Amino acid sequence: MGPALVILLFVATPAGATQTHGDPEGLVVHQISHIFFMFSMGLLIYWIKTRRLSVTPGWRYIQYAAFLFIIWTLDAFFAHQIDEFHELIRVTRTGPWQIHIETNSPATAVVYYLTKMDHLWCVPALLFMYLGLRRLNREAREKNHQPPPQRIES
Amino acid sequence: MTMTVLPIWLVDVLGATAMIVLSGLCIYHVRALTRRAPKNVIWTYLLWVSYCLCGFAISRSAGHILKEMLLISGRDETWQAIRPYSGSVNTFLLFLVASITLFFERIWQIYHQISGDQEALTRAHAQVLELNETLEKRVAERTRALARSEKQIAQADKLASIGQLSSGIAHEINNPLGIILGYTQLLSRGEKTGSQKYEDLKIIEKNVKACKAIVEDLLNFARSPKPRQEKVDINFLIDDVLTFIQRRLRQNAMTIVKEYDPAAPAMILDGEKIRQVLINLLMNAQHATDNKGTVIIKTSYDPPARLMRIRIKDNGYGIERANLSRIFDPFFTTKSTGEGTGLGLAVSYGIIKSHGGQIDVSSEPGVGTEFTITLPVNPETPLLTEKTESGK
Numbered sequence: 001m002g003p004a005l006v007i008l009l010f011v012a013t014p015a016g017a018t019q020t021h022g023d024p025e026g027l028v029v030h031q032i033s034h035i036f037f038m039f040s041m042g043l044l045i046y047w048i049k050t051r052r053l054s055v056t057p058g059w060r061y062i063q064y065a066a067f068l069f070i071i072w073t074l075d076a077f078f079a080h081q082i083d084e085f086h087e088l089i090r091v092t093r094t095g096p097w098q099i100h101i102e103t104n105s106p107a108t109a110v111v112y113y114l115t116k117m118d119h120l121w122c123v124p125a126l127l128f129m130y131l132g133l134r135r136l137n138r139e140a141r142e143k144n145h146q147p148p149p150q151r152i153e154s
Numbered sequence: 155m156t157m158t159v160l161p162i163w164l165v166d167v168l169g170a171t172a173m174i175v176l177s178g179l180c181i182y183h184v185r186a187l188t189r190r191a192p193k194n195v196i197w198t199y200l201l202w203v204s205y206c207l208c209g210f211a212i213s214r215s216a217g218h219i220l221k222e223m224l225l226i227s228g229r230d231e232t233w234q235a236i237r238p239y240s241g242s243v244n245t246f247l248l249f250l251v252a253s254i255t256l257f258f259e260r261i262w263q264i265y266h267q268i269s270g271d272q273e274a275l276t277r278a279h280a281q282v283l284e285l286n287e288t289l290e291k292r293v294a295e296r297t298r299a300l301a302r303s304e305k306q307i308a309q310a311d312k313l314a315s316i317g318q319l320s321s322g323i324a325h326e327i328n329n330p331l332g333i334i335l336g337y338t339q340l341l342s343r344g345e346k347t348g349s350q351k352y353e354d355l356k357i358i359e360k361n362v363k364a365c366k367a368i369v370e371d372l373l374n375f376a377r378s379p380k381p382r383q384e385k386v387d388i389n390f391l392i393d394d395v396l397t398f399i400q401r402r403l404r405q406n407a408m409t410i411v412k413e414y415d416p417a418a419p420a421m422i423l424d425g426e427k428i429r430q431v432l433i434n435l436l437m438n439a440q441h442a443t444d445n446k447g448t449v450i451i452k453t454s455y456d457p458p459a460r461l462m463r464i465r466i467k468d469n470g471y472g473i474e475r476a477n478l479s480r481i482f483d484p485f486f487t488t489k490s491t492g493e494g495t496g497l498g499l500a501v502s503y504g505i506i507k508s509h510g511g512q513i514d515v516s517s518e519p520g521v522g523t524e525f526t527i528t529l530p531v532n533p534e535t536p537l538l539t540e541k542t543e544s545g546k
Contacts (some may be wrong), residue, residue, distance in 0.1 A: 026238065026241060026242070029245055030248075033245045033248040036248075036249060036253075037248050037252040039525060040252035040255040044255050047262070096226045096228070097160055098157070098159065099156070101157060102155075107465075113162070116162045117166075119165045119169025123173060123176070126176040126180070128181050129174045129176070129180055130183070134179075138188050140190050141186075
C-alpha cells in the first residue's frame, strides 16, 4: 500500500487546483480598484446630495473632494492603460531627466505626458477633503462653545 | 519625441509630499472631532476614511518618490524589484478606502437613529424632571379644582331643587292669580271710573300683575322657555344693552370700559334672553358702584375650546364671602326691601344654563365683583328646551 502511494505521488501530473497569477493580473486588479474607487466616490457625492448635507460648507467641500478624486482616478486609469499599449506608445528613458516617446501622433505623446501628472488632480482633492474636515471641526467647536440649553434641576 | 521629465518629476515629488502632509492634517482635524464627541459615529467613520486615505497617500507617495529617486540614480533594477510590492499595497489601500466609503449610508442611518433616540430621551428626561418638579403644585391645583367643581355641583343641585320647588309653587299660584286677575278685571268693568271701589279693584289688579311677574320670573328660572336660535354678534349685543342702560339711567356717572375681542365670531343663541342676563348684571354693577364706578366689559374668544367668555367687572363694594354661594338662589338679595325681588341672578343663571353655558362669580369686599359668562360658540346640539330644568 505504502510503496503504491509513493509511486502515485511521483507520477502525478499538475491538476491545476491552484490558479496561477501571471503578469497582467496585477494591472487588472489595480484597474478594478480604480473603477471601484470611482464608483464609491460617485455614491458618496449622491448620498451627500440626497441627505442635503451639501448645504453646509464642510460637507460641500468633501463633495468637491470626491468629485476631484473621480477625475484623478480616471486620469490614473487611462495612464495605466496607455502604459500597457506598446503598439500605440513606447517610452524609453534616454537620460536621468529625459524620456523618448514613440507614437504615431504627437498628440498621443502630449496626452500621455499630461496623464502622468495625476497629482494635479489628487492633491486638490485631498486639499478639499482637508478643508471640509477643518470646517466641520470648526463648526463643532463653535457649537460646543454655545451656552448649554437651560435645564430644570431636580 | 524626446521630452524632459522635470515637470513630471516635480509634480510627482511635490504632489506626493503634499498628499502626505494633507492626509496627516485630515487625521488631525477628525481626531479633534472624535475627541469632542467620541460617540458620534459619523466622526468615527470619517476618521477611518482619513486613516485609509493617509495610508494610501503614504504608500503611493513613498512609492513615487522612491521610484523617481531610483530612476534618476540609475538603479532601475532595484525599482523593478520593489515595484510589484508598492503597486500591490497601493491597490489594496485603494480598495480599502473605496470599501469604507461605501459604509457612509449605513453609518448615516445609525447616526440619525441614535440622534433621534437621544433627543427623545432628553425630552422625556426633561418632562419627567418637570413633572417631578411641579407634581405637588399640580396636585394642589387639581385639589382646588376638585373642591371648586364640588362646590359648583352642590350649588347646581341646590338650584335644581329650588327650581323644582319654585316651578311647582309657581304653577299652583299662577292659576289662582289668573282667576283673581280675571275676576278683578270683570268687577272693575261694572264700576264707575273714579269711584272708590274702582280704584280699590285697580290696586288689586296692579298687585296681582306684580305677583304674576314674580311668578313668571320664577318660571323663567326654573323652566326656561324654549330659547330662540338666532345668529348674534355678541359685541354688538353688548353695545345695544349699554345704550339701553345709559338711556334708562339719565344721570349716569358710571364709566364703561369696553374691551371687545375683534375676532369674536357670530354665535347661535337667544339674543333676547342673553340681553336680559346682561341687563341684570349691568344693573347689579350699577347698583354696586352707586352709579359712579367703573365697569369693565370684556369679551374673549377661545378658538380651540370654541368658547366665548364675557366678563363684567365692577369696582363696587363687592359681595361678602358668606353670600357668594347664595347669590344665584331665588329671592336672595342684599338690596333693601322693595328694591329687588332677588330673582335677577337666579333667572340669569337659568338662561345661561339653558344655553349650555356657565356663569361664575368672584368678588372681594371693598374691591369689586367680576361675573364671567362662558358660552359655547355654535353648539353642535340645539339649545336646551323648556323641558330642561335649571341647574341640570
